[in-house]
Amino acid sequence: MNVGSVELHAVRDAVGLIATYGEAYPEVPAEAWAPYRELYPDLFDGEHWRLPCGNYLLRSGGTTVLVDTGVGPPGLWDWTALSEGELPEALDELGVARDEIDVVLLTHLHIDHVGWNADLDGVPLFPRARYLVHPDAYTYATAQDTRPHVRRCILTLDDRFERVTGDVELAPGITAFEAPGHYPGHMAVRVESEGARAMLIADVAVHPALLQEPDWPYISDIDGAQTRSTRHALLPELVDHDVLVACGHYPDGGIGRIVRRNGVVVWEAAS
């Protein structure tokens, strides 16, 4: 897909069952999910949240950017995986060699966003890449230094990380920016090229139901109030505007648009 002269591709990695909806959103009554079961059937498996974990590859001006690196090699995360470990194959299908990645932007350092930073031995998967992360995310993650994914995907790559804050141009037309709340130093990405726009919202609204219900608390938002205010700040520029909105936890690769249908704010995959 193109956003002006910027290429934007979904890069799948994994799908699995995590918590039940009741566990993930304890303050939301089960019946409140009914309309979203109909809108987003791929995200439901009985009472469980069926969670895709995808990433994005962007190319602009000769620079190749990977935004997040997925769950990683199979079998490491304590969830019910339906498929795992697909990112290397997905990059192969796009014809992108690992040494072509110039920049890896880590929107945050949860386990499902850092898994292919390194292989099973802790060797960086992208040998030439700059790995960019917000210092607040880095400090928070590395304080949990006994967690296996922190050791393999973050601590072993310590000398590769560059700390970035504020607005950061990753490539022409591609800018990372702070979208705080879900995780300390959480970042999202704007794309603007030749009048076309896209936003990679990372985990600002980790389920598309939250686009209609931005005040629903999600248990893994580390700062819930800040997450909600970030959602409220970003939604007006996304709903019913000609802007692609991408989230790796949404269905079908997660690239789509946010529109109001019969008074309900919904995310629809772009064709």
Ligand SMILES: [Zn+2]
């Ligand atoms: Zn996530």
